[in-house]
Amino acid sequence: MPILDSFKLDGKVALVTGGNRGLGRQMALALAEAGANVAITSRSIHRAEEVAQSISEATGRKCVGYACDVANPSDVESMMAQLIDEFGGIHIVVNNAGINIRGPIDQLTLAEFQEVLDTNVTGMWLVCRAAAPYLKEQRYGRVINIGSTLSIIAIAERTPYASSKGAVLQMTRALALEWAPYGITVNAMLPGPFATEMNTSLVEDPVAYQSFIQKVPLGRWGELHEIGGLAVFLASDASSFVTGAGISIDGGWTVM
Ligand code: NDP
Numbered sequence: 001m002p003i004l005d006s007f008k009l010d011g012k013v014a015l016v017t018g019g020n021r022g023l024g025r026q027m028a029l030a031l032a033e034a035g036a037n038v039a040i041t042s043r044s045i046h047r048a049e050e051v052a053q054s055i056s057e058a059t060g061r062k063c064v065g066y067a068c069d070v071a072n073p074s075d076v077e078s079m080m081a082q083l084i085d086e087f088g089g090i091h092i093v094v095n096n097a098g099i100n101i102r103g104p105i106d107q108l109t110l111a112e113f114q115e116v117l118d119t120n121v122t123g124m125w126l127v128c129r130a131a132a133p134y135l136k137e138q139r140y141g142r143v144i145n146i147g148s149t150l151s152i153i154a155i156a157e158r159t160p161y162a163s164s165k166g167a168v169l170q171m172t173r174a175l176a177l178e179w180a181p182y183g184i185t186v187n188a189m190l191p192g193p194f195a196t197e198m199n200t201s202l203v204e205d206p207v208a209y210q211s212f213i214q215k216v217p218l219g220r221w222g223e224l225h226e227i228g229g230l231a232v233f234l235a236s237d238a239s240s241f242v243t244g245a246g247i248s249i250d251g252g253w254t255v256m
Helices: 003-007 022-033 045-059 073-087 110-138 159-182 197-203 206-215 224-235
Strands: 013-016 037-042 063-067 092-095 141-146 184-191 246-249
Touching (some): 022 045, 037 045, 037 073, 063 073, 092 110, 110 141, 110 159, 141 159, 184 224, 224 246
16 A cells, blocks of 8 residues: 555544544544544533534534543443444544643642543543444554653652553553454554643743743644644554554653
8 A cells, every 4th residue: 555545544433532622623633634534522512513513614524523521431431322323433542631730739639639530541441441342343443542741751740640641651551452452553642742721821821831842852832733643643554563652742852
């Protein structure tokens, strides 16, 4: 197959959790541009449907929005059942939904710590579990888990987020081994700083904003469109021998 054809996603169905804004929206758009039909989720059906329609209009691909709190097991099961009913199957799962609550450990509540773990770790586990029967049955799948630079290094005052993103990388590795016999690849993308809603407080603080530039050898924050290429690669047959990897997309931060 000519190399560029191996990146095409025609005939594939992709799910992107938290696909209604930020990195998730950008990856959903990139997957649709590469040919996939795409399901996106938000906790708000209105936000999901509005963005699904805009992706569909921009790409000509089918895109449907679902309401789903990834930390809620019945929401996840019901979303997956609706998706299978609507699209007839699933091939690509992008576990992107995530939150960050920052602060010194003695100023955080247990509820805040648990909320981050529930969303970033348990949510990912629940979505993978819900997709398992379909991916295993067809003996094909591409699972992409969104970790972070903080999956491998740390920053002060990030105990919930760093704990959760470390777990994302280890869950990725364990599941890559578990699903290798089924032809399902499981990889993690580890982004550095991108100016999304999650980082509004950092982007609006000139000192914090600049401090991240100093951590990044390329000398800048990532631009949203730069997340799409790696997502399409990992979702496609171009990455058929890549599994269990945690791939940094951080302007070189983690080699410092
Ligand atoms: P945003 O805050 O812009 O988007 C987060 C997305 O997650 C939203 O779509 C939100 O949907 C969804 N979400 C949050 N909680 C839940 C939940 N309980 N159930 C379902 N969906 C939920 O953040 P980013 O785009 O920046 O982040 C996307 C991913 O990338 C996250 O996993 C984040 O940790 C990771 N990342 C981001 C980096 C960055 O610099 N931006 C760097 C490294 C990793 P809604 O609120 O509508 O429900």
